[in-house]
Amino acid sequence: MSDDPSILETSVSDRLAAEALIVDVEGFEGPLDLLLTLSRTQKVDLRKISVLELAEQYLAFVEKAKELRIELAADYLVMAAWLAFLKSRLLLPPDPAEEGPSGEELAAHLAFQLERLQAMRDASARLMARDQLGRDFFARGITEDVTRTRRVTYTANILDLMQAYSRIRTKDEFRPLSFDARESILTMEQALDRMRSLIGFAGEWTDIMSYLPDDWSGDPKRRRSATASTFAATLELAKEGKLELRQTDTFAPIQIRSREARNG
Amino acid sequence: MVDAPEEQQEESLFEAPPMGEQERMVEAILFASAEPVTVRELTGRMPHGSDPAEAIQYLRKRYEGRGVAVVRVGDAWAIRTAPDLGFLMQKETVEQRKLSRAAIETLAIIAYHQPVTRAEIEEIRGVSVSRGTIDQLLELEWIKLGRRRMTPGRPVTFIVTETFLDHFGLESARDLPGLKELRQAGLLDNRPPPGADEETEFESGEEEPDLFESDDEDDTVIDDEEA
Amino acid sequence: MVDAPEEQQEESLFEAPPMGEQERMVEAILFASAEPVTVRELTGRMPHGSDPAEAIQYLRKRYEGRGVAVVRVGDAWAIRTAPDLGFLMQKETVEQRKLSRAAIETLAIIAYHQPVTRAEIEEIRGVSVSRGTIDQLLELEWIKLGRRRMTPGRPVTFIVTETFLDHFGLESARDLPGLKELRQAGLLDNRPPPGADEETEFESGEEEPDLFESDDEDDTVIDDEEA
Numbered sequence: 001m002s003d004d005p006s007i008l009e010t011s012v013s014d015r016l017a018a019e020a021l022i023v024d025v026e027g028f029e030g031p032l033d034l035l036l037t038l039s040r041t042q043k044v045d046l047r048k049i050s051v052l053e054l055a056e057q058y059l060a061f062v063e064k065a066k067e068l069r070i071e072l073a074a075d076y077l078v079m080a081a082w083l084a085f086l087k088s089r090l091l092l093p094p095d096p097a098e099e100g101p102s103g104e105e106l107a108a109h110l111a112f113q114l115e116r117l118q119a120m121r122d123a124s125a126r127l128m129a130r131d132q133l134g135r136d137f138f139a140r141g142i143t144e145d146v147t148r149t150r151r152v153t154y155t156a157n158i159l160d161l162m163q164a165y166s167r168i169r170t171k172d173e174f175r176p177l178s179f180d181a182r183e184s185i186l187t188m189e190q191a192l193d194r195m196r197s198l199i200g201f202a203g204e205w206t207d208i209m210s211y212l213p214d215d216w217s218g219d220p221k222r223r224r225s226a227t228a229s230t231f232a233a234t235l236e237l238a239k240e241g242k243l244e245l246r247q248t249d250t251f252a253p254i255q256i257r258s259r260e261a262r263n264g
Numbered sequence: 265m266v267d268a269p270e271e272q273q274e275e276s277l278f279e280a281p282p283m284g285e286q287e288r289m290v291e292a293i294l295f296a297s298a299e300p301v302t303v304r305e306l307t308g309r310m311p312h313g314s315d316p317a318e319a320i321q322y323l324r325k326r327y328e329g330r331g332v333a334v335v336r337v338g339d340a341w342a343i344r345t346a347p348d349l350g351f352l353m354q355k356e357t358v359e360q361r362k363l364s365r366a367a368i369e370t371l372a373i374i375a376y377h378q379p380v381t382r383a384e385i386e387e388i389r390g391v392s393v394s395r396g397t398i399d400q401l402l403e404l405e406w407i408k409l410g411r412r413r414m415t416p417g418r419p420v421t422f423i424v425t426e427t428f429l430d431h432f433g434l435e436s437a438r439d440l441p442g443l444k445e446l447r448q449a450g451l452l453d454n455r456p457p458p459g460a461d462e463e464t465e466f467e468s469g470e471e472e473p474d475l476f477e478s479d480d481e482d483d484t485v486i487d488d489e490e491a
Numbered sequence: 492m493v494d495a496p497e498e499q500q501e502e503s504l505f506e507a508p509p510m511g512e513q514e515r516m517v518e519a520i521l522f523a524s525a526e527p528v529t530v531r532e533l534t535g536r537m538p539h540g541s542d543p544a545e546a547i548q549y550l551r552k553r554y555e556g557r558g559v560a561v562v563r564v565g566d567a568w569a570i571r572t573a574p575d576l577g578f579l580m581q582k583e584t585v586e587q588r589k590l591s592r593a594a595i596e597t598l599a600i601i602a603y604h605q606p607v608t609r610a611e612i613e614e615i616r617g618v619s620v621s622r623g624t625i626d627q628l629l630e631l632e633w634i635k636l637g638r639r640r641m642t643p644g645r646p647v648t649f650i651v652t653e654t655f656l657d658h659f660g661l662e663s664a665r666d667l668p669g670l671k672e673l674r675q676a677g678l679l680d681n682r683p684p685p686g687a688d689e690e691t692e693f694e695s696g697e698e699e700p701d702l703f704e705s706d707d708e709d710d711t712v713i714d715d716e717e718a
Contacts, residue, residue: 030389031391032389032391033389033391075391100458101458105458105459106458106459108458109457109458119446119451120372120376120388121372122442123372123375123440123441124371126441127368127371127372127375127441128368130432130433130434130441131432133432133433134360135358136347137344137345137347137350138344138353138356138523139298139299139342139344139523140296140297140343141522141523141525142525142569142571143297143298144572144580145296146296146309146581147580147581147582149582151585152585152586152587153585153586153587154587154588154631155587155588155589155590156589156590156594156595156598156658158660160589161595161598161659164592164595164596164598164599165596168596168600168615168616288556288558288573288576291557291558291559292559292579293558295572296579296580309579309582310579331514331516331522345522346515346519349519352520352536356525
């Protein structure tokens, strides 16, 4: 098809234009842009463009580029292949067995794409020709920023006040207590140390209360603390498998005995 | 001056200032800002019960034919110098960054086709859109992300911003030059290539919220969907 | 400007724009300039033969009573917000916060013990009182300085103010409920003082030893020994 005389018999100016296109190939924004430029040589409304003629122009362009050993980007070659296919569809009688869109449909879409691209080109030109901020019209030069002040107000009511005072006074009244408490506490660590050293001797069931340190069994406050920590210590030792606990009834005395003593 | 004091007092404990005062206030606020100010913000800054939208209309009339004009920018308002006096402002002229042809075309496509995906921009231009082009437009704050398209891959879309409208002196995206003609000519249609997977294309077309029809463009703001 | 019109026309081929236009120009320039503009500069920027000084006077009149005003700044001119509308350029957000525990306790001590010195407050609270706490209460105008104490060092004392009484709805500081009333009102713990009812407590405590039962106040120091 490429040696169709109708294509080759182009005017000198058209040939020169075609060569300029090739030299400028870098300047094109892709195959569609190139097609749009080529379509201008038809000097018709884009709606009446001959897609067949355009396809041939494009293929001629690609041939020429090959002759001149110009490297064309892949998408130009993909477009060439597609246009060759389109051309065959447009020229050959439609094969009823063939699936897919007809050559006319494909051609119409390509024409639409070109028209749309041209429309967007025109739109961008019109947009850029508008008066622009900072060039044709201007914003305020001396601006006054809104100063944002954040005012924090603190609130408290009479209840807060009274509760605060109560809190202080309460602390005051019970301050001695905290000292007493500190002295009256047998920590679990202390109890655990003590129980570890004593447990070996507990071969028989013995009331847990008998393990309280002597000086911790008198004063009720101290006794209470010692009971609690000793009980906690025995639980810990039971967990370690060192002793067993039992209680015959709710609130009945808790008894312990060593496991090691029994096993060993 | 359309005061109905009785009605106002019923609505609010404090009487709104007279319309003349409200007009002064809007004037002061718009003068003080280089950026467009929304009616919502005006309402927030003016005394309780004020009606800045009405005050703006009076103010706009007052400035007709003056050296500065009250202009609408999307949902906001601004005062700008009259375009015919631009020649006096060489000193204020800011160096415009030269935009590439690709960037300008991409901007126009986004403006006229919004919301539009990158693939659609590429389809229209017939060439891939470079990362830098989009970045440049985002940086200028002329475009921003719109809603994701509800099609496979949930691609992001782009829309133009209020800054864009402000820059080109457009009241809204509906005022883009030649928009109606392009629409009537079917050149803004999302026309799938013949033989393409028409199901998908049709769906995407249907999901597409038409920015130009909707009154409130703010609700197209998105983009935390990635999170 | 004392130009005779004949001279102007001799100097320039072009007639100066009408005064109305000149006024528009001055308006646009003053609006868009980042700094006040002198008459000399206006003359330089406006078409030949213009009389910006006169135009300014018209413009100034036009803006009288408006939301912005044409004002003289040194020997230059600028458009500024009308002084009575300055409040629109501020946005105040009010945030309510609860007074800190330290502050409310300090305030309570001052209220109950006034006039009271800082050392006394610290003695009652058992911790030192930060400068900030006192400052905050002074700033709130809930406390003020009382007479200096006639003791060595002549320390200042603090007393509560009228504002304080107002805020807390009190006639006088004497109206503050006493300790006994606080206790009756359930505001003070009704916990028995240490030493009372210990046997009983122990009886119940024996089965269910709960060391910490009596120590629900966070100011009792129990766990320190483990450290």
